Amino acid sequence: MSTVRYCVIDVFSSTAYQGNPLAVVDTTSSSLTDTQMRLIARQFNLSETTFIYPPTDPKATWRLRSFLPNGEEVFGAGHNSLGAWWWIAHSGLLGSIFDGSQGGNTYYQQLGSDILSVEVSGSNAEDLVISMRQGNPQFMSKHTNLDSLAGSIGLNASDIGLNISGVELDQPMVVTTSPARHLLVPVRTQEVLRKVKFADKEVISKELASTESHNSGIYVFTSAGHDSPSQIPRFEARFFSPGMSMEDPATGSAAGPLAAYMWANHAVGSAENGTYNIEVIQGVQTGRKCLMKLSIEPNEEGSASIMISGTGVLVADGNIIVPNSDICF
Known part of the structure; x- marks a missing residue:
């Protein structure tokens, strides 16, 4: 029975049990079907669940896919992606980014067909601020x-x-x-x-x-x-x-x-x-x-x-069983 790693981040707050809870699933070294992602999002039953994948566009650093509990995929550059980037930086997926300064490091996220910049700043893992550029209004x-x-x-x-x-x-x-x-x-x-x-x-x-x-x-x-x-x-x-x-x-x-x-x-x-x-x-x-x-x-x-800028705080992490591929959503 295979599992994938997950965490829950309270986004746009530095206080646990405030902010907007987001489930983030680490699929950087595994792949899930759309149905499996929808089932996992339904299981968490939070406003959104985000899955982190390697990009399909070479200009991007990471690719994000986000789902509502009803199985609808969404592509907004909001708490679903800001919280995911907070975890990406906090977990070390960007390598060693903290040098004691407050300067930012710029990366790129793939959201659907869009490639948008993301700035990660802070002097340590507890001082992370994520700033994301959104598309033209x-x-x-x-x-x-x-x-x-x-x-x-x-x-x-x-x-x-x-x-x-x-x-x-x-x-x-x-x-x-x-x-x-x-x-x-x-x-x-x-x-x-x-x-x-x-x-x-x-x-x-x-x-x-x-x-x-x-x-x-x-x-x-x-x-x-x-x-x-x-x-x-x-x-x-x-x-x-x-x-x-x-x-x-x-x-x-x-x-x-x-x-x-x-x-x-x-x-x-x-x-x-x-x-x-x-x-x-x-x-x-x-x-x-x-x-x-x-x-x-x-x-x-x-x-x-x-x-848009904000921060987050880790409130839970663990592993979740990957649903059987023959289960229908």
């Missing part, structure tokens, strides 16, 4: 039926919209910085955010389908003021995908698009050395508070480069 379908959308998450249409420094954000829309497409929904206050309900998967699925979203979820957010020590604009968010079994404590593949959405609407404050910065907290309602730091670098083409 794409602004896609708008959701125009506010009554229907609000009703699907237990709100009223008047609850949708957000005013920041005189900028009125009242248009829910799909924004992506990776193959994952999520519907971003601004709401008025943190009190409104607390009232959001994700109970009706079927109704939410219909709302997402109306925007032609794929590998998708609904990302509801609002302003959290400037309560960070650095006075960086801070937002609070909640996320749910019908393919998940629970509300997601942290969603990097949606936080990156949120940064792009705020930048495109001129709601990110002032730039520092040409770079805009925001922070996103998530997971408050689930008791697993997470912190994601994002930077936005405008480019000459009129678009922007999005970088």
Whole structure:
């Protein structure tokens, strides 16, 4: 009976039992079928399970494949890949990267057909910070039926919209910085955010389908003021995908698009050395508070480069039996 090594990382927190739990499976020297990976992801029943493979593209350092508990493969550059890279660095798969300095080392991850850069920094294994560059922002379908959308998450249409420094954000829309497409929904206050309900998967699925979203979820957010020590604009968010079994404590593949959405609407404050910065907290309602730091670098083409940073903490490791290949998902 064969086994593969696994670990569980709490991502976007340095405190165990906070953050967003991610199962990481070491398949660097073994190969699993798609069905076997789906069965293992279902067994963990976390929001995502990531498998680490050698790359098929020579430009990449490692290839990552991530699955939801329902067996759907996703390709977002969020907690599924940031947590995997935290473990890759922590476990020594990158060799000796710590030289006592805070400088970063750059690697490349293969996510589906995308090759994206990853920076690993920190002076020791307990001080790891992973920074990932996401893809170019794409602004896609708008959701125009506010009554229907609000009703699907237990709100009223008047609850949708957000005013920041005189900028009125009242248009829910799909924004992506990776193959994952999520519907971003601004709401008025943190009190409104607390009232959001994700109970009706079927109704939410219909709302997402109306925007032609794929590998998708609904990302509801609002302003959290400037309560960070650095006075960086801070937002609070909640996320749910019908393919998940629970509300997601942290969603990097949606936080990156949120940064792009705020930048495109001129709601990110002032730039520092040409770079805009925001922070996103998530997971408050689930008791697993997470912190994601994002930077936005405008480019000459009129678009922007999005970088997401965070850390993690190891909470479990062991071995899991490889499912029989004749078991059907």
